[in-house]
Amino acid sequence: MSELRLMKGNEVVAEAAIRCGCDAYFGYPITPQSEVMETLMELQPWETSGMVVLQAESETASINMVYGAASAGKRVMTSSSSPGISLMAEGLSYLAGAELPCLVVDVSRGGPGLGTIQPSQADYFMATKGGGHGDFHLIVLAPASVQEMHDFVFLAFDLAFKYRNPAMILADGVIGQMMEKVQLHAPLPRRTDEEIARSSGSWAVTGKRNRRRNIITSVELDPAVHEKFNQKLQAKYAAIREQEVRYEELLCSDAEYLIAAYGISARIGQKAVELLRAEGVKAGLFRPITLFPFPAKEIAARAAQLKGILCVELSAGQMVEDVRLSVGNRLPVAHFGRNGGVIHSPSEVVEAMKKMIND
Amino acid sequence: MMEEIVKPENLVYAKSKLLTDAPMHYCPGCSHGTVHKILAELIGELGIQDKSVGIAPVGCAVMLYNYLDIDWVEAAHGRAPAVATGLKRTNPNLHIFAYQGDGDLAAIGTAEIIHACNRGENITIVFINNGIYGMTGGQMAPTTLLGMKTATSPQGRKADLNGYPFKVSEMMAQLSGVSYVTRQAVHTPSAVRQTKKALKKAFEKAYAGKGTSFVEVVATCSSGWKLSPTEANRWMAENMLPFYPLGEIKDI
Structure with a gap:
């Protein structure tokens, strides 16, 4: 039974976690995402679904609690914002190295350093290029609405378990704080111990019974063995690139100019496309939904018809590098973005597009 | 003659079935192997092999999962108590123990150990204190005694430069979430028996909530201290034990 409600992005993450049968949430307060844990504590899911909710002493501890619960095959998550995600970088690398599924939500804010509590999209590099030591990738989903904050909790867990890989929802302070109507999924039960044993019994630490012992680890001292393991990880990322690309196009079929943007910038970009069309510019919006895997082939497929791409991000230009790698030097690719918590207006984006066209 | 003696009823000691055949990588005289053996015996005797998950540290015992035939999780440096928390909270029917050295637990992992203990997580912490970083080559630990020479305190630990050795057990005993704190050693047969008794009590209390x-x-x-195994045992008894006295510290 689904249900329509008016909710904040952060609140809906909590609601979706319970409804998707999540086993545990471990977190540490940080603006602008503290409502995730606050909502969970209000809802007390341990009384209903049996989901564990625990406030940790730091983001370092939260991500390692996630690592512990994920080791047993549980659906487990945490959420934080940019400085907290920096602290989780070590844990993310270990989770990827031990091939553990989990969900990490980053409701990003402006940096570097303590930066600002206002929205930003400057965590793109950290989220998509690893965000920790070693060759690894998170599966990264970028919601552009409160509805997608809800839907991607389900999707992220499905992908995380499908590939035994940590998944991230990379949102921004606007998506976390704004209210929209949202269709809530009917609650799913948590998986039973028997179901976990059936689906994850080959690796999860559930107590050694009638099988070889399971070991969750990321250490391997033999270089030859460790190289093979790294190759296996790269093969997994190649499969993810092949099978899991998601994106959305708006008015792209006849477009001569594209705005490439994700998250809140895509919502602003949508308005800018409307304004540009009203002025006779054939503009379209290309919105990557998965940032890893990045829709490189899909954006490149549009290159032949285009005269230019404007990458709009709340950063000094991060995703623009992937757009340039995708289309090469076949056409001009420009960047427009505001930093430090300032949000661009649709008219600023229109002006930036006109500047690119006139240059 | 041999056939007459080698009979099951004459068996007084055997290798625990939970110890794997993997040759241990530890140096001669190292205490880790003895503590591993005790854990293997204990888990076997309690009949909890199918309900036990150990958390291995970063340090010399990083490969601990090669030696005991139970499920294992290898944690990041210092994070074992947080990993154990996540496991135990979502799997209350499992026996969860974290095995950590002094660099892991008392330096980089101080926040995690204090908060896991303060929350009263129903887990057992095994804390191996040899006053030195073994794996990285004998550097100073928080528990290194004053005057003790290590790779990073080659003139001996000095209080004005490095601060003081730190009594972790006494500190943990202050926390309301902790019900049992004991300090043991494995340098003599009687000490080994005492340690096994202490670990049994620790496992039972944690599992009982x-x-x-x-x-x-x-x-x-012995490698880090640059002493023979016998000398290391003697040095420990004469120098470590006066500062880190053995015995029960808290039992409620």
């Missing part, structure tokens, strides 16, 4: 059990084992590092 009494809060965190904390078992410190004062240990040798």
Whole structure:
């Protein structure tokens, strides 16, 4: 039974976690995402679904609690914002190295350093290029609405378990704080111990019974063995690139100019496309939904018809590098973005597009 | 003659079935192997092999999962108590223990150990204290004694430069979430028996939901200390034990 409600992005993450049968949430307060844990504590899911909710002493501890619960095959998550995600970088690398599924939500804010509590999209590099030591990738989903904050909790867990890989929802302070109507999924039960044993019994630490012992680890001292393991990880990322690309196009079929943007910038970009069309510019919006895997082939497929791409991000230009790698030097690719918590207006984006066209 | 003696009824000691055949990588005289053996015996005797998950540390015992035939998780440096928390909270029917050295637990992992103990997580912490970083080549640990020479205190630890050795067990005993704290050693047969008794009590109390059990084992590092195994045992008894006295510290 689904249900329509008016909710904040952060609140809906909590609601979706319970409804998707999540086993545990471990977190540490940080603006602008503290409502995730606050909502969970209000809802007390341990009384209903049996989901564990625990406030940790730091983001370092939260991500390692996630690592512990994920080791047993549980659906487990945490959420934080940019400085907290920096602290989780070590844990993310270990989770990827031990091939553990989990969900990490980053409701990003402006940096570097303590930066600002206002929205930003400057965590793109950290989220998509690893965000920790070693060759690894998170599966990264970028919601552009409160509805997608809800839907991607389900999707992220499905992908995380499908590939035994940590998944991230990379949102921004606007998506976390704004209210929209949202269709809530009917609650799913948590998986039973028997179901976990059936689906994850080959690796999860559930107590050694009638099988070889399971070991969750990321250490391997033999270089030859460790190289093979790294190759296996790269093969997994190649499969993810092949099978899991998601994106959305708006008015792209006849477009001569594209705005490439994700998250809140895509919502602003949508308005800018409307304004540009009203002025006779054939503009379209290309919105990557998965940032890893990045829709490189899909954006490149549009290159032949285009005269230019404007990458709009709340950063000094991060995703623009992937757009340039995708289309090469076949056409001009420009960047427009505001930093430090300032949000661009649709008219600023229109002006930036006109500047690119006139240059 | 041999056939007459080698009979099951004459068996007084055997290798625990839970110890794997993997040759241990530890140096001669190292205490880790003895503590591993005790854990293997204990888990076997309690019949909890199918309900036990150990958390291995970063340090010399990083490969601990090769030696005991139970499920294992290898944690990041210092994070074992947080990993154990996540596991135990979502799997209350499992026996969860974290095995950590002094660099892991008392330096980089101080936040995690204090908060896991303060929350009273129903887990057992096995804390191996040899006053030195073994794996990285004998550097100073928080528990290094004053005057003790290490790779990073070659003139001996000085209080004005490095601060003071730190009594972790006494500190953990202050926390309300902790129900059992003891300091043991494995340098003599009687000490080995005492340590096994302490670990048994620790496992039982944690599983019964009494809060965190904390078992410190004062240990040798003959390579790091640059002593023979016999000398290391003697040095430990003469120098470590006066500062880190053995015995029960808290039992409620």
